[in-house]
Amino acid sequence: MITSEVSYLKSSAILKPDDLVRMYRLMLLSRRFTECSLEWYREGRLPHGLHPSIGQEAIGVGACYGLRPGDWVLPSLRTTEAFWTRDVSILQQLNAEMGNAASVSRGKEASHHAGYPGNGILSGTSIVGGSIPVAVGAGLALRMQGTDHVVISFFGDGASNRGDFHEALNLASVLKVPVVFVCENNGYAQTVPASTAMALKDIADRAAGYGMPGLVIDGQDVEAVYQATQSAIQRARTGVGPTLLECKTNRFRVHHPFFEEDRSPDEVARCWERDPIEILGARLKEKGWLGQADIERMEQQIRQELEEAIREAEAVPTPTPEEVFTQIYAESLGEMGL
Amino acid sequence: MRLLRGNQALCEALTQEMTQDERVFVMGEDVAAHGGIYRVTEGLLTCFGPTRVMDTPISESGFVGLAVGAAMLGMRPVVEIMSCGWITVAMDQIVNSAAKVRYVNNGGMHVPVVIRTVISGSGNVYTGQELEAWFFHVPGLKVVAPSNPYDAKGLLISSIRDPDPVIFFEHKSLYSMRGEVPEETYVLPFGQAKVRREGSDVTVVAYSGMVAVAEEAAHELAGEGVEAEVIDPRTLVPFDKKTIVESVCKTGRLVVVHESVRRGGVGAEIAAAVIDSDAFGYLRAPILRVTNPGVPIPFSATLRKIVSPGKDEVVAAVRRVMAYA
Numbered sequence: 001m002i003t004s005e006v007s008y009l010k011s012s013a014i015l016k017p018d019d020l021v022r023m024y025r026l027m028l029l030s031r032r033f034t035e036c037s038l039e040w041y042r043e044g045r046l047p048h049g050l051h052p053s054i055g056q057e058a059i060g061v062g063a064c065y066g067l068r069p070g071d072w073v074l075p076s077l078r079t080t081e082a083f084w085t086r087d088v089s090i091l092q093q094l095n096a097e098m099g100n101a102a103s104v105s106r107g108k109e110a111s112h113h114a115g116y117p118g119n120g121i122l123s124g125t126s127i128v129g130g131s132i133p134v135a136v137g138a139g140l141a142l143r144m145q146g147t148d149h150v151v152i153s154f155f156g157d158g159a160s161n162r163g164d165f166h167e168a169l170n171l172a173s174v175l176k177v178p179v180v181f182v183c184e185n186n187g188y189a190q191t192v193p194a195s196t197a198m199a200l201k202d203i204a205d206r207a208a209g210y211g212m213p214g215l216v217i218d219g220q221d222v223e224a225v226y227q228a229t230q231s232a233i234q235r236a237r238t239g240v241g242p243t244l245l246e247c248k249t250n251r252f253r254v255h256h257p258f259f260e261e262d263r264s265p266d267e268v269a270r271c272w273e274r275d276p277i278e279i280l281g282a283r284l285k286e287k288g289w290l291g292q293a294d295i296e297r298m299e300q301q302i303r304q305e306l307e308e309a310i311r312e313a314e315a316v317p318t319p320t321p322e323e324v325f326t327q328i329y330a331e332s333l334g335e336m337g338l
Numbered sequence: 339m340r341l342l343r344g345n346q347a348l349c350e351a352l353t354q355e356m357t358q359d360e361r362v363f364v365m366g367e368d369v370a371a372h373g374g375i376y377r378v379t380e381g382l383l384t385c386f387g388p389t390r391v392m393d394t395p396i397s398e399s400g401f402v403g404l405a406v407g408a409a410m411l412g413m414r415p416v417v418e419i420m421s422c423g424w425i426t427v428a429m430d431q432i433v434n435s436a437a438k439v440r441y442v443n444n445g446g447m448h449v450p451v452v453i454r455t456v457i458s459g460s461g462n463v464y465t466g467q468e469l470e471a472w473f474f475h476v477p478g479l480k481v482v483a484p485s486n487p488y489d490a491k492g493l494l495i496s497s498i499r500d501p502d503p504v505i506f507f508e509h510k511s512l513y514s515m516r517g518e519v520p521e522e523t524y525v526l527p528f529g530q531a532k533v534r535r536e537g538s539d540v541t542v543v544a545y546s547g548m549v550a551v552a553e554e555a556a557h558e559l560a561g562e563g564v565e566a567e568v569i570d571p572r573t574l575v576p577f578d579k580k581t582i583v584e585s586v587c588k589t590g591r592l593v594v595v596h597e598s599v600r601r602g603g604v605g606a607e608i609a610a611a612v613i614d615s616d617a618f619g620y621l622r623a624p625i626l627r628v629t630n631p632g633v634p635i636p637f638s639a640t641l642r643k644i645v646s647p648g649k650d651e652v653v654a655a656v657r658r659v660m661a662y663a
Contacts, residue, residue: 109441134435138410140408145413163399165399170397171400175392330500
């Protein structure tokens with residue numbers, strides 16, 4: 001960490017009670033969406049299992065909440081929250097999970113790599129860490145186009161061991177690209193503990209190697225994520241350069257429904273002791289900004305929205321067969337494809 | 339018309355496109371202050387400044403990824419990879435990012451990036467490689483391989499204006515090759531082969547540095563009374579199958595020449611495309627390929643000569659197919 005930068009990064013932005021309630025709802029929506037998705041996957045109603053973000057909701061919501069139109073994000077495979085916070089609808093993401101005829105890719109790719117240009121969301125790839133340089137390139141474009149927009153690049157602790165992470169941070173720093181790197185450190189790369197994969201405690205320390213500030217954030221505290229990201233965004237917007245934010249978090253569920261849980265029941269139970277939704281909920285209740293009745297109403301509303309969306313998504317047909325041959329190139333190659 | 343070397347023709351293409359389209363920018367190793375080790379980007383830094391002509395650290399995967407991201411947001415990056423051997427480091431960004439963006443976004447985003455790289459470079463097992471077949475194989479990529487300064491300029495301008503990712507292979511011999519190049523801006527459409535020499539006895543398909551070799555062979559064969567038709571496809575994806583099929587219908591014989599490795603190479607696909615076509619019934623001889631036999635590019639010039647096809651190998655192959663009645 002570059003100490004001279006720390007005070008700058010601690011400058012705080014104001015969150016109004018309304019904002020906090022909205023953030024609470026976004027996290028709750030993400031939790032329920034993920035739970036329902038996993039359930040629907042098990043029942044065979046969805047062809048694709050989501051990588052559950054349960055326990056990590058504060059990161060995507062806190063980081064994306066203060067973005068402006070014209071800013072961009074590139075989610076990790078687990079940053080489900082980025083989609084809600086950038087106003088993608090439940091139906092859009094369910095269509096994407098189904099790969100149906102109404103999905104944004106028309107069945108060509110699943111929801112977690114979906115791009116929504118209208119919402120400032122870039123599509124990622126399955127190659128963990130491979131999207132980090134792409135996010136930096138997007139930031140470079142925004143600066144070359146004379147805007148003050150920024151890009152947030154999300155990735156997990158596992159991705160920070162990829163060469164692409166290191167190349168991207170170096171390039172972003174040396175070119176002063178308006179990008180914020182948000183590492184969702186849940187301590188595991190699929191099943192491999194971070195302690196086996198890296199010989200340092202804090203990924204934030206890696207920032208020093210690239211001449212940029214790196215900060216450790218409590219990833220379970222949505223306000224802390226928001227504040228840190230806002231400072232980093234400000235730093236990026238004003239042309240000072242990129243920042244690495246390491247959000248310490250826990251994945252409350254198994255990596256993917258295809259996997260078996262390797263962690264001990266005790267370890268998983270300990271994760272639940274710091275539930276980001278509970279943490280913000282308690283704070284809001286204490287301040288009197290959100291009551292139990294409000295939460296129940298919110299729950300009911302979300303459940304209804306989810307039920308309606310899945311019914312609507314299920315009514316959408318699968319893509320037409322000819323869809324498979326479209327958009328490989330701008331024009332069809334025909335026999336010139338050999 | 340004035341003569342330019344290949345590297346000057348490429349530089350002129352870049353200069354003209356950067357002048358008329360401010361979305362175009364250049365990045366790579368040693369491309370700015372130094373002007374590129376083959377002088378293709380010479381003078382661009384002075385003309386367009388450091389925000390549009392960027393030297394990068396040795397991070398091929400990183401800066402190709404940057405180019406992809408910038409292209410997704412509407413820029414037109416032209417990236418230089420100093421030798422084809424180093425493009426392997428950026429394969430993930432090319433194959434998994436650049437090539438897939440249009441498809442996974444159903445056209446909602448696309449990647450108009452050009453990745454220029456050098457084939458048959460200073461000879462050794464790493465930098466001297468010709469890996470165009472790797473990219474030829476991947477849906478979503480276009481593959482361009484000019485054989486002369488005129489084509490190099492027109493095809494580079496077309497590549498920059500193309501909405502899809504283009505891998506642009508520059509044979510090292512192109513840089514010093516002189517040829518007529520018009521001063522004005524012009525484009526050459528993809529998927530249009532050029533018949534470099536007409537002939538009625540045998541069709542010789544060659545691209546990139548092998549076109550000159552094939553023409554040389556054709557000249558020698560003419561002395562023996564054999565008229566070879568030399569066709570340069572110019573772009574490998576998209577590929578002008580029609581021109582080649584029509585030629586083979588006329589000649590009944592096909593020899594394909596490429597400098598890269600035979601196994602899994604572009605030549606096999608060209609041969610298969612002809613066999614699959616109406617030309618099949620016209621074939622009077624087996625289709626032969628003149629290629630690297632499957633050897634890493636050796637350092638010693640003596641050894642390299644054995645590996646890389648030359649005029650004599652092309653002549654020998656043509657004589658073999660001519661032996662069939």
